[in-house]
Amino acid sequence: MSETVLSLADARLVLAGNAGPVEILRGITLEVKAGETLGLVGPSGSGKSSLLMLMGGLERATGGQVHALGQDLTAMDEDQLARFRRLNMGVVFQSFHLIPTMTALENVAVPLELAGVTDAFARAEAELRNVGLGARTDHYPSQMSGGEQQRVALARAAVTRPRILLADEPTGNLDGANGAAIMDLLFGLRDRHGATLVLVTHAPDLAARCDRVVRLVDGRIAADTLRAAAE
Known part of the structure; x- marks a missing residue:
């Protein structure tokens, strides 16, 4: 049986709102296996992105448990979470989150440099x-189109050879042609690195x-x- 790489048990998320506490996630129990590609869908405000953030330790559950690669994310402090993500996860957002004062090469090399990799720039160039x-x-990001910036973001997410790829509406800010190209690249990265992919999307074709x-x-x-059961 495939290894479980992500596991949530009765995971809850409550955030403070202007009118009081707001329940974002109401008891999510879910397992994701190694090499699986999981799509998260649903109407706006249903909690898709928040669930992805819990999986990546970018948001802390207010109840229940979240495990990734056998590690309890709810028990880690912020430094431990950042280190764990750097070593094990790649994250791609709808907004590209590139550092504007860095070149494409420098942006992609950042996670490798933080991890102390000696050939960071050679690996970053290969991923680009x-x-x-x-x-x-x-x-620089300002010299590139939206589609090119998202390609840089994909390269940055993949350059550490992560076991888990998380993507939150990665085509949301792109036109149809660029969006399709980005998704082909994302699935190709998953195949090449053997990563588990969790994808938030509104697009039925994705x-x-x-x-x-x-x-x-x-x-x-x-x-x-x-998918096999649906076909």
Whole structure:
């Protein structure tokens, strides 16, 4: 049986709102296996992105447990979480979150430099070539299109060879052609590195490419469907 790489048990998230506490996630129990591609779908405000943030330790559960690669994320402090993500996870957002004063090469090399990798720039350059930006290594984010910036973000997420890739609406700020190209690259990175991919999307065609789709409604799992069972 495949290894469980992400596990949530009755995970809850309550955030402070202007009118009082707001329940974002209401008891999520979920397991994701090694190499699986999981799509998270549902209406706006259903908790998809918040669930992804819990999986990546970018948001701390206010109840229940969240484990990644056998480690209890709810028991880690911020420094431990940052170190764990740097070693094990790649995260891609709708907004590219590139450092504007750094070139594409420098942006991709950052996580490797933080990890003390000696050949950080050589590996970063190779990853930029993998996403079709070998000729743009010295360009700054302001000199690149949205699609190119997201390619840089993908290269940065993949350069550490993460076991887990998390993507939150990675095509949300792109046109159809660029969005399709980014998704092809993302699935290609997953295949090349053997990573587990969790993808938040509103697009039915992207969800259809996932092995399994979990639908959230009002902070709860409303459906959990294997693609093979749906076909």
